[in-house]
Amino acid sequence: MTSNNKLFGLLVPIISVIIGLLAGAVIMLLSGHNPIKGYAALWAGAFGDSYTIGETIRRTTPLILTGLAVAFAFKTGLFNIGAEGQVIVGWLAAVWVGLAIDAPMIIHLPLAILAGAMAGGLWGFLPGLLKAKLGVHEVIITIMMNYIALHVTNAVIRSVLTDQATTTEAIASTASLASPWLQSITFYSRIHYGILIALFAAFVMWFIIERTTYGYELKSVGFNQHASNYAGMNVSKNIILSMVIGGAFAGLAGAMEGLGTYGTISVMSGFTNLGFDGIAVALLGANNALGVVLAGLLFGVLKEGAGEMPTAAGVPTELVDIIIALIIFFVASSYIIRWVLLRFKKGER
Amino acid sequence: MDYAIEMLNIRKEFPGIVANDNITIQLRKGEIHALLGENGAGKSTLMNVLFGLYQPEKGEIRVKGKAVNINNPNIANDLGIGMVHQHFMLVEPFTVTQNIILGSEPKNRFGKIDLATARKEIQELSDRYGLKVNPDAKISEISVGMQQRVEILKTLYRGAEVLIFDEPTAVLTPQEIGELIEIMRSLINEGKSIILITHKLKEIMEVCDRCTVIRKGKGIGTVNVSETNSSELASLMVGREVNFKTVKKAAQPKDAILEVKDLYVKDARKVDLVKGLDLNVRSGEIVGIAGVDGNGQTELVEAITGLAKARSGTIKLANKDITNLSPRKITESGLGHIPQDRHKYGLVLDYSIGENIVLQTYYQRPYSKAKVLSYKEIFGKAKKIIEEYDVRTPSVYTKARALSGGNQQKAIIGREVDRSPKLLIATQPTRGLDVGAIEFIHKKLIEERDKGSAILLVSFELDEILNVSDRVAVMFDGRIVANVKPEETTEQELGLLMAGSQVIKAGETSQ
Amino acid sequence: TETGDEGSEENTDTESTDNGTEEETASDDYKVAMVTDIGGVDDKSFNQSAWEGIKGWGEENGLARGEGFDYAQSNEKADYMPNITRFVRDDYNLIFGIGFELKEDIQTAAEQYPDTNFAIVDDEVDASNAVSIKFKEHQGSFLVGVAAAMKTKSNKIGFVGGVDSPLIKKFESGFIAGAKSVNPEIEVDVQYAESFADAAKGKLIATNMYDSGVDVIYHASGATGNGVFNQAKDIKQNDPERELWVIGVDRDQHEEGAINDHNVTLTSMIKRVDVAVQDVIEQSKNGEFPGGEMLEYGIEEDGITFSTVNEEAMTEDIISTVEEWQEKILNGEVEVPQTIEELETYQESL
Amino acid sequence: MFEALQSIIPTVLFYSAPLILTALGGVYSEKSGVVNIGLEGLMVMGAFVGIVFNLTFVDIFGSWTPWISILAAMAVGAVFSLIHAVASISFYANQVVSGVAINMLALGIGVYLTKVWYGKGQTDMVDQPFYTTDIPVLEHIPLIGPIFFQGIYVTSYIAIILAFVAWYVLYKTPFGLRLRAVGEHPMAADTNGIKVERMRYIAVILSGTLGGLGGAVFALTIASNFSHSTIVGQGFMALAAVIFGKWHPLGAMGAALFFGLAQSLSVVSSGIPLLADIPQVILLIAPYLLTILALAGFIGRAEAPRANGIPYIKGSR
Ligand SMILES: Nc1ncnc2c1ncn2[C@@H]1O[C@H](COP(=O)(O)OP(=O)(O)OP(=O)(O)O)[C@@H](O)[C@H]1O
Ligand SMILES: Nc1ncnc2c1ncn2[C@@H]1O[C@H](COP(=O)(O)OP(=O)(O)OP(=O)(O)O)[C@@H](O)[C@H]1O
Ligand SMILES: [Mg+2]
Ligand SMILES: [Mg+2]
Helix, strand or coil: CHHHHHHHHHHHHHHHHHHHHHHHHHHHHHCCCCHHHHHHHHHHHHHCCHHHHHHHHHHHHHHHHHHHHHHHHHHCCCCCCCHHHHHHHHHHHHHHHHHHCCCCHHHHHHHHHHHHHHHHHHHHHHHHHHHHHHCCCHHHHHHHHHHHHHHHHHHHHHHHHCCCCCECCCCCHHHCCECHHHHHHCCCCCCECHHHHHHHHHHHHHHHHHHEHHHHHHHHHHHCHHHHHHCCCCHHHHHHHHHHHHHHHHHHHHHHHHHHHCCCCECCCCCCCHHHHHHHHHHHCCCCHHHHHHHHHHHHHHHHHHCCHHHHHCCCCHHHHHHHHHHHHHHHCHHHHHHHHHHHHHHHC | CCEEEEEEEEEEEECCEEEEEEEEEEEECCCEEEEECCCCCCHHHHHHHHCCCCCCCEEEEEECCEEECCCCHHHHHHCCEEEECCCCCCCCCCEHHHHHHCCCCCECCCCCECHHHHHHHHHHHHHHHCCCCCCCCEHHHCCHHHHHHHHHHHHHHCCCCEEEEECCCCCCCHHHHHHHHHHHHHHHHCCCEEEEECCCHHHHHHHCCEEEEEECCEEEEEEEHHHCCHHHHHHHHHCCCCCCCCCCCCCCCCCEEEEEEEEEEECCCCCEEEEEEEEEEECCCEEEEECCCCCCHHHHHHHHHCCCCEEEEEEEECCEECCCCCHHHHHHCCEEEECCCHHHHHCCCCCEHHHHHCCCCCCCCCCEECCEECHHHHHHHHHHHHHHCCCCCCCCCCEHHHCCHHHHHHHHHHHHHHCCCCEEEEECCCCCCCHHHHHHHHHHHHHHHHCCCEEEEECCCHHHHHHHCCEEEEEECCEEEEEECHHHCCHHHHHHHHCCCCHHHHHHHHC | CHHHHHHHHHHHHHHHHHHHCCCCCCCCCCCEEEECCCCCCCCCCHHHHHHHHHHHHHHHCCCEECEEEEEECCCCHHHHHHHHHHHHHCCCCEEEEECHHHHHHHHHHHHHCCCCEEEEECCCCCCCCEEEEEECHHHHHHHHHHHHHHHCCCCEEEEEECCCCHHHHHHHHHHHHHHHHHCCCCEEEEEECCCCCCHHHHHHHHHHHHHCCCCEEEEECCCHHHHHHHHHHHHHHHCCCCCCEEEEEECCCCHHHEECCEECEEEEEEECHHHHHHHHHHHHHCCCCCCCCEEEECCCCCCEEECCCCCCCCCHHHHHHHHHHHHHHHCCCCCCCCCHHHHHHHHHHC | CHHHHHHHHHHHHHHHHHHHHHHHHHHHHHHCCCCCCCHHHHHHHHHHHHHHHHHHHHHHHHHHHHHHHHHHHHHHHHHHHHHHHHHHHHCCCCHHHHHHHHHHHHHHHHHHHHHHHHCCCCCCCCCCCCCCECCCCHHHCCCHHHHHCCCECHHHHHHHHHHHHHHHHHHHCHHHHHHHHHHHCHHHHHHCCCCHHHHHHHHHHHHHHHHHHHHHHHHHHHHCCCCCCCCCCHHHHHHHHHHHCCCCHHHHHHHHHHHHHHHHHHHHHCCCHHHCCCCHHHHHHHHHHHHHHHHHHHHCCCCCCCCCCCCCCCCCC
């Protein structure tokens, strides 16, 4: 029974991805494109050479982190739509420290990363606090906090970090995650050491949730607040903690962009979408750490590969969004896939 | 013979289990027919089949002699079958009227619900059968007893001729049970027929005409109640002899463990429900709190356990002041608590049984070291408790949700008792359980007493209170109004005390 | 019918790219590409104009998209670099980055790929193999400011900016300077939407401005401007007699202003990115790539003009006054301010 | 004061109308127990269809085009929401997951088809959007007339009327009683003979219809064209309005109007000399801060329908 379950657990996402890609092929055919050419371009765009592989990894990095941010909150029964805002403030804080402080790398870089995580955590703290103490729904507060993050960050960039400019100076090299060595072996892609941080963060999430008393409490509160209270857990504290840790993961995603990919922060005229994509990554990854890493990678591959599709095959990049959406549907509807699989197995006997 | 309903050779399977295996039950017109069986025997399943919620794999259902196919509750309604479910099917934010008319609402010209007509009809029905309800009250604001009357009205409103009651008395106070029995009798007088599921043999003996017994999904047979007795029914059901009278030695009370002085507690609506209560429980004794639901028992227990704040007064546990400490601090001071609502408070249903076993102790050695959990220790412990307390579960890794109520309750008791608490509070510990399970739990409580724990038993079952307690404290209107010895009192006397009739005299004795 | 046309165009695009992927393009051909910012190639603004320039050049030289010239669309900030690099690896000789948002990426790419030539539009980069193309938007804004001042009856005009940034401040300063040059008493209401894509905000601002008596609004706000046009047209629809105007930006936005028999687009500040782009392509093809330089296209270089399409609104009178000021700018008599500080000094000098 | 109102109220109404409509859709869906994070996607679909239909058929329908366009958008929105319905009702999908997928799918399809059909990332502007009008008779009511009935989009009134209709339907009719019952306690509804799945399907389709309408109204009153940035966050604001309004149609309308008012005030304030010294950023974040303050201050705890987000699987507990 359990081995059967594990098998299904693996089969369902794989089948979903396959159906999603098939559906994408049908859409390409219907709109007059050549699906083989389209997918060849997608493949080349994601894995074509060392450069694209580097870029794919770079793109995956923040997606894993925002996926973790959303997944972590979900574990405690909270819906963190605010990863977007947490990314932005994390990015700002990391770059700020990267610019403002003069220190050797061994201090500067960790400090900048920590600043990003803390800023994101702070942005998660308020919705957590309001939820825990006043019962205000975290979904609205986090949506509002996204807009506040956007506008406040822009204001800080303009009036504090620069003199009315739209982009800051580049951060000090002592705070940079970028690696000339990694870049040189990937034809100057923007791959940076952030992927290690993302993977480490996934490990941390797994460890907290599955192996520590903190995780035990967080999950318990997510499942049943009354019973958790009865058992002597501090429900409010756990709600806040969950939002703070989730926020910190998202803040880290921002730090990856600020310290790794760009080395700067610019005035934004809209959201980065990293946070919103994080929701999809978390859900596709079934809210567990390994799942999030794999889902983040899938997202990264599809999104990076999509860039090659218009030039090489004339297919609009949005095809990939359609495919991803369909994959999510199929995974979400795993009930029906399981049902079909069971039918299939019975038929065999 | 004139049968209202016949269920013949019904078979119903769930994945991996046969819940009903070739069961036959025939309901005569105008009778109250008991359906008896252990927890998980398949009673609810059988009735859900009759009500159209489940489709049987095999068998035939006849209504007034005609074979029918009931594949959804609408058809059951049309055939005049109504069911009062084990877990109430009421929409909490709705009013009584809304709940009753839901699904067959009277309308006026503008497509608007015609509340006036509905209210009138409900009033008429409730007058006719003596079902006192307030049509405009919200479900969330009325007592469990009234909720049940609403359920009955729902079936009558739909013109039910046959009523199924699935464990209606498990959640009622003795007074309410009395009222329900009256209602059932008046239903019969009006020509209805009733199937009654209950674990309380006394009730079967009191009101039922015949009784069908099932065991582990199989039909054992049907007997005339007038030709049998409780112990025969019990052994039919369990398949062995059952002891009714709990055997125990006289209590050896020692030091005071729980001391409550002049306690005041407010409820969610900010009204004092505990009003200057004094209570002592000593080690080695079981004190039963008898009282009608709503007289402050819940608030008292919540205040002692730290789930609610005491407005004033003191609570001491083994000479330590625990007033308004956090639940964790109180638990650590030596409290064990079997909560009234096992699904809401007792268990995290989505955690495995093993994880539930350490719900209060996960952060202590050996279950965790430096905040890191040791699943080996956790599941090891869980396996021991499962064996010792006879919790029937496929494994310790099974989710608590998948266990039957009785087994969930055994797991909770195992968990609470295993910590060897100085004070064990058991609230309604046997609600909804079959006689076998009840026997087991009572035995465990007494064992624990004999090991030197102080035990506070809160129950609406006078039987249970009288059987298990060494001393009975009667609670009325937020105070303990009398302390009596179980062997020196009767149910009648207790009933009067609980109704507050001897407040002044009892007030003297309680000092 | 329009849909059909577009469809067939798409088909030809596809086919041409089919050939393009064959990889075997002769290396002696000069290949030019551009990377859009998130506005996209058909943003009715500088991306579109730049693409028209490149396409015009390509078609003149008998090339097809994918064979000798191409563009890459960026959907988000993260796309810029991969898009640039893709063209580098496909051996394009000259790669344009359109918009100040691509500044850092063009800078980095220029350093990483010294054998490829780059150009950034609307900002400056510092590399010997990269040229910076800027426009004197302040000049054009000055001219439309003059037109606005001539047109207004209420002596209240408005400016709607996209995101508050040095670039948009250039528009704002020039516009105010132009208006005040005609009439120092004129009031200019300035609001920023903080987005280039928030039509609702644009409409809110425009409603507020027109209600408070503003009768000419100059917008430099991308799709946010849709809301401005929308509001102007709505008022016009209800009250055809009411005189109110929008001044377009970057391209001629005459089409956006059409409402029944009227057109609310007074004029547009036109930025000829196509001219600049073609100019740079020609230079570099002839081996005179202006690497390391900063080219500024203004009125003099035909990089900045204003539109006179709306003949009804842009009367002879207005045109001739605008042209007078244009002359003054050309002969150096007027130095158009580019920042708010410069604007203040300029206003004092009036 | 009077003039200020006369200028603010109409802006509040046009800004809020799409949010009201979409939020009403959200209320229907969530009242029936189906969480709808996909409101954003439904709006995208509505905006896309509204614009494309308008551009394509303007020659045929003339000045009726915007009206027929919103009907088309409602129809497509309804069909599109079926995906969410099938996934979350029949296939027991996690409703949040399905909603997120709806959002991605709608934007993907909208922009993909725009590119395939028009060969570019955004459509042209429509020639026949909605225009404001004065409401006959009512506009002449002293004081009230000029504020509420002059220069108003009819669609704004439709939104407000539909909010009252939704209130009537949900709280006064048998249909509404059943729909709410299904969202609170589906098994109770089931035992009363109500078809839980069918009620939920209807509710989700209503949310698709209203979301499509909301998106189309936004496109045809405010944006005038369709691109990837036409609907950015309005659906999430509508979701916020659903929760802010405590899952009540009139509450959701109030919340949407509150958002509109806050936005309008932030624009108006920057023109008021007294407030001119306030940093721009404060005005920009004011609408969002006000919402948080309102929730924390006096709106407080909101209880979602009890069965919201839980698939109903017959015969399970
Ligand atoms: N929904 C279900 N899915 C799977 N199995 C079920 C389901 N409901 C009941 N069962 C199985 O059917 C058996 C009978 O359950 P049922 O609820 O009818 O017992 P019961 O006699 O009503 O018990 P109780 O006295 O506790 O109410 C159970 O042991 C269980 O294994
Ligand atoms: N969804 C389900 N899947 C599998 N088994 C189930 C399910 N629901 C109920 N059961 C089984 O049905 C049996 C009886 O369940 P039920 O909840 O009726 O127990 P109970 O003792 O009556 O509890 P309660 O205290 O709720 O009355 C249990 O053995 C349980 O395993
Ligand atoms: Mg049962
Ligand atoms: Mg039971």
